[in-house]
Amino acid sequence: xxxxxxxxxxxxxxxxxxxxxxxxxxxxxxxxxxxxxxxxxxxxxxxxxxxxxxxxxxxxxxxxxxxxxxxxxxxxxxxxxxxxxxxxxxxxxxxxxxxxxxxxxxxxxxxxxxxxxxxxxxxxxxxxxxxxxxxxxxxxxxxxxxxxxxxxxx
Amino acid sequence: xxxxxxxxxxxxxxxxxxxxxxxxxxxxxxxxxxxxxxxxxxxxxxxxxxxxxxxxxxxxxxxxxxxxxxxxxxxxxxxxxxxxxxxxxxxxxxxxxxxxxxxxxxxxxxxxxxxxxxxxxxxxxxxxxxxxxxxxxxxxxxxxxxxxxxxxxxxxxxxxxxxxxxxxxxxxxxxxxxxxxxxxxxxxxxxxxxxxxxxxxxxxxxxxxxxxxxxxxxxxxxxxxxxxxxxxxxxxxxxxxxxxxxxxxxxxxxxxxxxxxxxxxxxxxxxxxxxxxxxxxxxxxxxxxxxxxxxxxxxxxxxxxxxx
Numbered sequence: 001x002x003x004x005x006x007x008x009x010x011x012x013x014x015x016x017x018x019x020x021x022x023x024x025x026x027x028x029x030x031x032x033x034x035x036x037x038x039x040x041x042x043x044x045x046x047x048x049x050x051x052x053x054x055x056x057x058x059x060x061x062x063x064x065x066x067x068x069x070x071x072x073x074x075x076x077x078x079x080x081x082x083x084x085x086x087x088x089x090x091x092x093x094x095x096x097x098x099x100x101x102x103x104x105x106x107x108x109x110x111x112x113x114x115x116x117x118x119x120x121x122x123x124x125x126x127x128x129x130x131x132x133x134x135x136x137x138x139x140x141x142x143x144x145x146x147x148x149x150x151x152x153x154x
Numbered sequence: 155x156x157x158x159x160x161x162x163x164x165x166x167x168x169x170x171x172x173x174x175x176x177x178x179x180x181x182x183x184x185x186x187x188x189x190x191x192x193x194x195x196x197x198x199x200x201x202x203x204x205x206x207x208x209x210x211x212x213x214x215x216x217x218x219x220x221x222x223x224x225x226x227x228x229x230x231x232x233x234x235x236x237x238x239x240x241x242x243x244x245x246x247x248x249x250x251x252x253x254x255x256x257x258x259x260x261x262x263x264x265x266x267x268x269x270x271x272x273x274x275x276x277x278x279x280x281x282x283x284x285x286x287x288x289x290x291x292x293x294x295x296x297x298x299x300x301x302x303x304x305x306x307x308x309x310x311x312x313x314x315x316x317x318x319x320x321x322x323x324x325x326x327x328x329x330x331x332x333x334x335x336x337x338x339x340x341x342x343x344x345x346x347x348x349x350x351x352x353x354x355x356x357x358x359x360x361x362x363x364x365x366x367x368x369x370x371x372x373x374x375x376x377x378x379x380x381x382x383x384x385x386x387x388x389x390x391x392x393x394x395x396x397x398x399x400x401x402x403x404x405x406x407x408x409x410x411x412x413x414x415x416x417x418x419x420x421x422x423x424x425x426x427x428x429x430x431x432x433x434x435x436x437x438x439x440x441x442x443x444x445x446x447x448x449x450x451x452x453x454x455x456x457x458x459x460x461x462x
Contacts, residue, residue: 074313093311
């Protein structure tokens with residue numbers, strides 16, 4: 001079970017990313033979805049292996065780093081080969097702030113996408129990750145490429 | 155499992171402290187109303203959520219005095235199966251369960267420890283009240299319960315919490331906590347009613363010495379909070395041995411003060427004597443909530459300040 005795997009007794013504190021890495025990840029959100037970097041100014045960006053986590057910036061991080069933690073913050077973005085991919089978890093939280101690359105589906109289209117995982121799809125937008133929305137609700141992440149819409153919904 | 159016909163005998167020891175005792179007994183035969191908290195971290199426009207639920211036949215009415223809480227009709231509606239639940243817009247919880255966080259008054263920038271956090275109704279409420287800007291350490295001693303907590307934090311989109319797996323009574327020192335919430339494991343008498351699946355914990359677990367566990371948790375919470383900081387101790391039981399007597403123990407061991415608090419539900423002062431034993435007079439500043447007066451699970455809440 002994927003969720004269980006994340007919790008293990010010897011979990012280590014994720015590292016705080018460098019300013020360059022933070023800039024890269026937040027620029028991706030800004031350029032792809034139009035969500036300004038300032039949206040995340042109160043948060044630290046932490047990293048474990050290929051995952052980036054968003055965690056509130058505490059007045060002082062050091063005392064917290066002495067705790068043996070199981071999870072820290074919200075899973076925000078993943079590195080998938082050389083691409084950055086937003087998580088559905090983060091899109092559900094911040095996706096309503098997006099100004100571009102948002103796909104508004106009808107309830108029947110959403111149902112079909114969730115069932116079949118990929119659909120033939122034509123839209124006037126740049127290929128890449130998209131925000132799946134339906135009736136005002138953000139469902140999460142999809143990929144629009146080569147005339148197809150691929151579901152990354154949980 | 156305590157049958158409802160056995161309830162009068164079981165609860166008889168509280169005849170003197172529970173107001174309108176007969177009314178209380180009669181109330182145990184009625185189902186509780188259903189409530190949820192609307193999670194504005196993920197649903198900045200509550201209307202989208204309420205309209206979505208209305209389309210499924212759910213009538214949700216705002217509860218006066220409880221921001222973001224709604225009372226639901228019909229009260230047996232399976233909220234857990236809705237997409238509003240799945241997307242983390244709502245957290246079904248009993249109304250009185252909101253009281254400990256009301257007493258805690260979490261604020262952005264504070265370090266807050268939720269010592270017995272799973273499954274996370276109060277952790278996520280703290281995050282919401284503090285606009286996802288408090289630093290919350292959400293702890294639970296059991297891995298299976300922590301898994302449920304982590305799932306709820308994710309579902310509700312909380313980014314200001316980290317999770318730990320310590321036994322509360324030995325939680326390590328070093329973080330300058332402004333506030334600690336001890337929503338202690340308890341016998342759960344306040345949840346009891348006919349047809350409710352929850353048994354009373356200490357009947358189920360036989361030899362568990364709950365007051366000893368609760369005292370250990372509360373003393374540690376007190377020692378973890380900064381001087382001048384706040385500890386909120388709460389249970390969902392009527393039993394003074396798990397409530398006032400636990401706080402009385404702390405008042406005798408440490409320099410602590412009970413802080414009076416205003417609540418949006420009817421309540422009664424804590425008891426200052428139990429089974430012939432006098433307790434600290436300040437315990438009258440703690441609060442007891444009864445199901446027949448609140449239409450919710452019975453609760454006990456004490457707000458405590460660390461003086462030294």
